[in-house]
Amino acid sequence: MKILVTSGGTSEAIDQVRSVTNHSTGRLGKVITETLLNAGHQVCLITTRQALKPELHPNLTMIEIQNTSDLLQEMKRIVPDYQVLIHSMAVSDYSPVYMTGLDEVQASQDLSDFLHKKNTETKISSKDEVQVLFLKKNPKIISLVKEWNPSIHLIGFKLLVDVTEEHLIQVARESLKKNQADLIVANDLTQINANQHLAYLVEEKDYQIATSKQEIANFLVKRIQGFDC
Numbered sequence: 001m002k003i004l005v006t007s008g009g010t011s012e013a014i015d016q017v018r019s020v021t022n023h024s025t026g027r028l029g030k031v032i033t034e035t036l037l038n039a040g041h042q043v044c045l046i047t048t049r050q051a052l053k054p055e056l057h058p059n060l061t062m063i064e065i066q067n068t069s070d071l072l073q074e075m076k077r078i079v080p081d082y083q084v085l086i087h088s089m090a091v092s093d094y095s096p097v098y099m100t101g102l103d104e105v106q107a108s109q110d111l112s113d114f115l116h117k118k119n120t121e122t123k124i125s126s127k128d129e130v131q132v133l134f135l136k137k138n139p140k141i142i143s144l145v146k147e148w149n150p151s152i153h154l155i156g157f158k159l160l161v162d163v164t165e166e167h168l169i170q171v172a173r174e175s176l177k178k179n180q181a182d183l184i185v186a187n188d189l190t191q192i193n194a195n196q197h198l199a200y201l202v203e204e205k206d207y208q209i210a211t212s213k214q215e216i217a218n219f220l221v222k223r224i225q226g227f228d229c
Helices: 027-038 068-081 102-107 111-116 141-148 165-178 213-225
Strands: 002-006 042-048 060-065 084-087 094-101 131-137 153-160 183-193 196-202 207-210
Touching: 002 027, 002 068, 027 042, 027 213, 042 068, 060 068, 068 141, 084 141, 094 102, 094 111, 102 131, 111 131, 141 153, 153 165, 153 213, 165 183, 165 196, 183 213, 196 213, 207 213
Parallel strands: 002 042, 002 084, 042 060, 084 153, 153 183
Antiparallel strands: 094 131, 183 196, 196 207
């Protein structure tokens, strides 16, 4: 089966030396990819420079991206070629637009003016005691997947922090319905560490619990075998 996996975390540039990113290591995506390859699947992994990566394999193609815009372009291009998408990448919700000193912001009559400005310096000056960073919302790529390939089987991921099990599952089911996914892997950051990765594998009518990255990967491989591709 041809399977597309996304893994790692995007990085959105402020200037040529600074960026806004997240703490995703890509470790779960690496384990999932390795497990899929061991099961005989053909895998394309879209990942980032900083993310952990599997060893080279005859059935593995890797594409390296940096930011949400890169990811959008690559996925729009190749999603139609795949039967399953496992979208585990931590995608930035916002991208930097403009950064400036507090004095300039306080002197402005209309903050929306800053959304049309662009920094021209390769490295923004650090002379100001306080800097204000304007961000714009990125597109939700998972919501576009079914437009690009209506028949693809979609496995999404949802990460929240310090919430109840009931709330986590509710949010996962909302994402499941909104994005026409087959399954959502719901995680709480407080239940993830070096020795544990508690996850709820949420489908329309029920859910399963996994307690490690390998258990998550094993469940996904088994679930994919049941897809009608």
